[in-house]
Amino acid sequence: xxxxxxxxxxxxxxxxxxxxxxxxxxxxxxxxxxxxxxxxxxxxxxxxxxxxxxxxxxxxxxxxxxxxxxxxxxxxxxxxxxxxxxxxxxxxxxxxxxxxxxxxxxxxxxxxxx
Numbered sequence: 484x485x486x487x488x489x490x491x492x493x494x495x496x497x498x499x500x501x502x503x504x505x506x507x508x509x510x511x512x513x514x515x516x517x518x519x520x521x522x523x524x525x526x527x528x529x530x531x532x533x534x535x536x537x538x539x540x541x542x543x544x545x546x547x548x549x550x551x552x553x554x555x556x557x558x559x560x561x562x563x564x565x566x567x568x569x570x571x572x573x574x575x576x577x578x579x580x581x582x583x584x585x586x587x588x589x590x591x592x593x594x595x596x597x
Contacts, residue, residue, distance in 0.1 A: 494542070495533040497556045497564070501549045502527070515548040516541065 502512050509531070513523025529535045530545075537545065539553075546553040551568060558564040573581070582588065 490533075491531075492533045492536065493559050494536055494556050495531050497558065498527075498545060499531040501546075501551050501555065502531070505549055507549075512545065512548060516544040 502509070505512075507515075508524070509527035510520070510524040513527045514520065518526055526535075530537055536542075542556055543553050546556055552571065555564055555567045558567055570578070
């Protein structure tokens with residue numbers, strides 16, 4: 484028998500994962516981001532089931548309410564997602580050491596125009 488693959492979009496899965504990890508109901512999360520009480524649970528439910536995906540501004544509000552970086556909600560790589568969750572807890576020295584170990588300069592460069 485073939486394994487069942489989760490077909491929900493990554494945003495939907497990550498949002499549900501983060502909300503459950505925080506121990507919040509869909510209603511509580513919706514209220515924390517300023518949704519009306521009557522739509523808080525249904526709207527978050529739709530996000531978590533991939534029926535709708537929020538605009539970037541709402542995704543940022545959801546991430547802020549959950550205490551996670553917005554990038555986590557869109558990250559398809561499981562190991563990178565774990566790193567994103569942990570990144571904010573690292574000191575600048577730890578971040579630079581990790582980047583050095585990965586062969587990346589710790590200096591930030593502005594994006595170049597294409």
